[in-house]
Amino acid sequence: MNKKVMKEWRYRELKTLLKNFERNPVRNHSMFPSLRAYSSNRPAPPQPSSSTSSPVRVNHYADPSMPLYPPPNAMTHAYPTTQTHTPPNPPTPNTQIRAPVHLAANNSNDQRVRPNSTGLRAVAELKGDSFKAVFPFKLFNPMQSLCFDVAYKSDSNLVVSAPTGSGKTCVMELAIVRLISKPDGQHAKIVYVAPTKALCSERVADWKNKFRMLGITCGELTGDTDSANVREVQQSNIIVTTPEKWDSMTRRWRDYKQLMELVQLILIDEVHLLNEPRRGAVLEVIVSRMRTVNAECAMMNPNRQNKKALRILAISATAPNIDDIAVWLKEADTGRRAECKVFGEEFRPVQLVKHVFGYPARMNTNDFQFDKVLDYRLGEVISRFSEGKPALVFCSTRKSVESAAAQLVSDSMPCTIGRDHPYIRSQLHQMELQELSQMVSDKKLAEYLPHGIAIHYGSLTQQDRALVESKFISGHLSIVCATSTLSVGVNLPAHLVIIKGTQQYRDTGYAEYSELDVMQMMGRAGRPQFDDSGVVVIMTTVDKAKGYENMVSGKEIIESSLHENLIEHLNAEVCLGTIRNVELCIEWLKSTFLNVRMSKNPTRYKDPRDKQAASLDSMCMKDLNLLAQAQLIQQQDEGMTVSPTDFGRVMAKYYVRFETARDIIAISKGPSVKKLLECLSNSIEFSELKYRNDKTYLNTLNKVVKYPISGKLKTVGERVNLLIQCCLGSVKFTEQKLVGMLSLDTNVIMKHAERLSKFMFEVCQLKRDFQATEVALEISNSIHAKAWESNGHHLKQIESIGPVHAKALFDAGVRTVQDFLQKSPEHIEGILNKGRLTGNKLMEAARSLAQIKLEVTECELYGKNDIEYYVHISLLNPTTAKLVGKKGPLNAYFFAGSESDNLLLEFRKYSLRDIQAGQKLTIKVKKLSAMYKLKFVVVVEDYGLLPYLNC
Ligand SMILES: Nc1ncnc2c1ncn2[C@@H]1O[C@H](COP(=O)(O)OP(=O)(O)OP(=O)(O)O)[C@@H](O)[C@H]1O
Ligand SMILES: [Mg+2]
Structure with a gap:
């Protein structure tokens, strides 16, 4: 079964399970508990003055005793009952109970609407029967009803902030339906921007289905879309994309002018991610660019002039300054700020209680040891908050998943089934679990299952994963320890979600979870079909607790991150022709979210280079001057007018950071391979990589690479240089402990190195430096092939030939593609010790390489x-x-x-x-x-x- 079919099959199976469960629920609450606000036998949601609307509870451990909460209400349910149990000698964190934080009480500028402030709008109100099919229900929920008039009956820009699961997608659908029901709406283009590829895929799958019968097509445009499909996506009515991909499309918008002219609606999901470094800046830039493109298209095409400017609709999680987003997304023609609808926790279909527990990390405790400390606390947290219902434990790595599961198993060993066992409710249940364990192929999973605990991570087979997911949904499994990747794309609701530890390995080393990661994980808590509440527990270090507390309680102010990468974005805009002089530059800056936030919080926005407080004017002048000094732009009229240079264009084309571009352009003529490699490795793109304690091992590797680094390895650049060379020389890492870590590093490094080496090659060519051009091309092609072109691994370019075969061929004197083609297929089979027909296949692959x-x-x-x-x-x-x-x-x-x-x-x-x-x-x-x-x-x-x- 191929991957796609498998995925669909799994998805269908899960859906059926959920459906069956819905038909025969154990406790079937309304899908929309917020509607209870209208029923007479339930109290209306609290008003702001009562200060109890938010169930956010944030605890810091700073005192030796664990906080004592009232025991959970006894409930009838189909899940095994969790009993309180104490793990053997757990390390005791300092604990202290903090008074619950209430959003309404803390938000002096509270503009939230209450669920019962208006009547529900019906789908029947939509014009045109065919459009009604988009909404598979009769009534819009209170949040949607309150957005109905702005979203469906006006063309105003709109910002909606509402809790997870409150049905925000539907508000975007209302705007889509409005646009496509206009006379020329079927030709309009709609761009939906979401922060991750997974969210994009989820959206496309849903919208393709929903809009198909209206003749409206939906296409996905992300880093994974191959060129053959890009054309097809361009034909779609709705283009679903990520900020980064849309940035690269719109950097060449003149090539896609016909498409750009048709864009009339932009939908930005999770707009609060403006907060995130880099990604947030890209989001700001694409919005500004789309507005410029729209205005330019209108100017170039007078027939379009009377048409309404681009409409923007943004969806956000809770934050105190949603208003700033509305100011930023003001309407281009009237200058009026976007409509802003803010909905509180009471609009959440399933109420969510959130706890942040900060545990002290002792001096010299490494990540691994701290993770173990958290493992000891898990059982306790589960027994206090799960109410015997399904719990998901998110861990950052596969190792951490296994360690959590092992600890839970060990904690439950002394318990007796049917009496106080936390995860197995009866002998029958145990037999079922044992049967289940025989059905799975993963050894670890099979080991934990008989104890009522499952694990879930990327390397499980599709079958194992599907089994774990279905048994969790059906209630046979109450605990799943999973890597955080499970939080995306799999609809696996749990009553309790525990985020065990908040560090995750990313491109740049270990880093805290992003807001999006946390939101995705939190989104799994609370199951609308069975529960009217859910619980989230975040376990982190004491010093990080406050940050997460702000994050989950929606108190974190959304700031801009554009100033961090402003110089690169200014260069891109100069290349695009948006910025042609200082005046336009300042005007462009004024259209950004950065401008909105700088006026409110000026001290935060310092120049990333000299850390001095900056104004828009000074930022603009400083950066333009720096670009000019590095030959990336040209200045005329005493610096008041600017134009792009070829260097600047390549920098924008390859998304190179300013410092890297400046240093590569400044390399003196005729550099050697060693010198260029050094310069490439010192790029600022690698500077955020964290150094781990593996210098001794790397020093050993240094002895076998082509261009060893003299002296001891000191800098990140030297480490990067060494790892690139290890990859090009196919040097194997043998130190078991480091293998995974180093190959992970190398993958990330090689991805950046390929892009940077191409930039380097184009710069050398522009400098008319013949020797450097040749050398840079050799480096760039070697990095692409992951082999020095002079060693035998060059043959890896032939499809199906890996490093082992390439080495065997090299040893047998077959060193180039030409040598290879001169041999007979049988000869090749002999060298590779392969069966008949392999040789023919390999020959065919070699012939497909252009000579x-x-x-x-x-x-x-x-x-x-x-x-x-x-x-x-x-x-x-x-x-x-x-x-x-x-x-x-x-x-x-x-x-x-x-x-x-x-x-x-x-x-x-x-x-x-x-x-x-x-x-x-x-x-x-x-x-x-x-x-x-x-x-x-x-x-x-x-x-x-x-x-x-x-x-
Ligand atoms: N009016 C409605 N009646 C019944 N079901 C609805 C209604 N509106 C939305 N839903 C369902 O509620 C679920 C959650 O909706 P949606 O994904 O739009 O929420 P969201 O606010 O975007 O959540 P998130 O913050 O996780 O992205 C979906 O399964 C959707 O089909
Ligand atoms: Mg959503």
């Missing part, structure tokens, strides 16, 4: 001191070469230069298609001496270096 033929004829012009070179570039294998790769048409570079004076004379980029048709060119040069020689190089982008020709 370029380069012919140069030299002609000395009679009576002149000039030489003409007639160049003919064609394919040696025009019928078998693959001309299109995964990311689109493949290209090749041709360049010519003189080695004696290190001058690049000619540089061209051709698509392989053009080369297949044959390319001719003439290069005319002055003959300076009898020794004057030109060198010609042609290389397929991303392949190892192929033909060289010296004339």
Whole structure:
């Protein structure tokens, strides 16, 4: 079964299970408990003055005794009852009970609407029967009803802040339905932006279904979309994308002008993520850009001038300054701030109680030891908050999952089934669990299941995962310890969600969970079908507790992060032509969320370089000057007018940080491979990598790489350099403890290194530095192939040949693709010790690599001191070469230069298609001496270096 089918199958199975459970629920509350506000036998939700509307409870442990909460109400349910049990000798954290924090009481500027302040709107109010099918219910819930008029009956920009699970998607759907029901609405484009690929996929799956019958198509445009599908997505009415992908699309918006002209509605989900470094800045930038694009399109096309400006609808989690977002998203034509609807916790269909527990991390305690401390506390937390209902324990790594499960198993060992066992309610239940454990293939999972505990992480087989998920939903399993990846994309509701530890490994080393991560995990707490409440417990260190407390109680102010990367974004806008002078630059800055926040909190926004407080004007001038000094832009009229340079354009194309671009441009002429590699490794992009205590081991690796680092490894740059070289030389990490860690680091490094090396290559070419161009191309192609082009691993470029086979071939004297093609399939099978037909397959793969033929004829012009070179570039294998790769048409570079004076004379980029048709060119040069020689190089982008020709 392929992955996709498996995923669909799992999804369908889960849905059926949920449906069955819905039909025959143990305790079936209304899907929308907030509607209870309208029923007479229930108290109306508390008003702000009563200060009890928020169930947020945040606890810091700072006192030796655990807080004593009243025991949970006894409830009838189908789940095994959890009894209180004490883990053996758990380390005792300092504990203290903090008074519950009530949002309403703390929010002096409370604009929230109450659930019972208006009547419910009916789906029947929508014009046109076909549109009603989008909403699979009769009545909009209170939150949706309160947004109905703005979303469906007006074109105003709108910001909605409401709790998780309150049905916010529906508000966006109302805006979509309004647009597509307009006379020309079927041609309009709608862009939906969500922060992660997983959220995008979830949205596309849902909307494809919902809108299909209306003839409205929906396409997904993320980093995973391959070039073949991009065209199809562009045809879709609704484009579902991430900020980063939309940024890269709109950086070339003139290439997609037809599409951009049609965009009339932008939907931003989880807009509070403006808070997140980098991603937030990208979100700000794309909104500003879309507005500029919209205005420019309107100017260029007078027929569009009377049309309404772009409509923006943003959805946010709870935050105290939603108003700032409304100010930022003001309407372009009227300047009026966006409509703003803020809904409190009482609009949550399932009430959520949140606890943040801070545990002291002793001096010298490492992450692993602290994780163990939390394991000891888990059983206690489960018994206090789960009420015997399903609990999900989120852990940062697979190891942490296993350690949590093992500890829970060990804690439950002394308990007696049927009496005080926390996870097994009867002998029958135990038998079921044992049967289950025989059905799974993962050894660890099979070990824990008989104790009523399951684990869930990426490396489980699809079958094991599906089984764990279905048994959890059906109530056979009450505890699942999972990696945080489970929080995305799998609808696995639990009564209790525990976030065990808040550090996670990311691209840049261990870092705290982002707000989105926490929200995703919290979103699993509370099951609308069975519960009217859910509980979330975040277990972290004492010093982090306050931050999480603010995060989960919606008290964290949404700030801008644009100032951190402003210089890179300014460069991109100069390249786009949005910023042509200082005045436009300041105007552009004024349209950002940064401007809104800077006016309220100026001290926060310091220049990232000199840490001085900054104003918009000073930021603008400082950054433009820095860009000009680094030759990334040009300044005229005493710096008042600016224009892009080729260096600036490549920086924007490859998303390179300013400092990296500046340093690479400044490299002196004729650098060696070692020097370029050093410069690449010192890029600021790697600077956030954390150093771990593995220097001794890395020093050993330093002895086997091609360009060893002199002296002891000191800097992050040196470590990066070494790891890149280990990868290119296929050096194996042998120190077991470090293998996983280092290969994880190497993967992240190589991803950045590939992009940066391409940038480096283009810069060297722009500098007309022949030697550097050649060297940079060698580095760039080697990094792409993950092998030095001079070692045998070059053959890894042939599909299905990995490092082991490449080495075997190398040892047998087959070192290049050309050598390979000269052998017979049987010979190859013999070397690789492979069965029949493998050789043919590999031959076919090798033949699909384009081989370029380069012919140069030299002609000395009679009576002149000039030489003409007639160049003919064609394919040696025009019928078998693959001309299109995964990311689109493949290209090749041709360049010519003189080695004696290190001058690049000619540089061209051709698509392989053009080369297949044959390319001719003439290069005319002055003959300076009898020794004057030109060198010609042609290389397929991303392949190892192929033909060289010296004339
Ligand atoms: N009026 C309604 N009647 C019945 N079900 C509804 C209604 N509105 C939404 N739902 C259902 O409620 C669930 C939650 O909706 P939705 O995903 O839009 O919430 P959300 O506020 O976007 O949550 P999150 O913050 O997790 O993204 C969905 O399954 C949706 O189909
Ligand atoms: Mg949502």
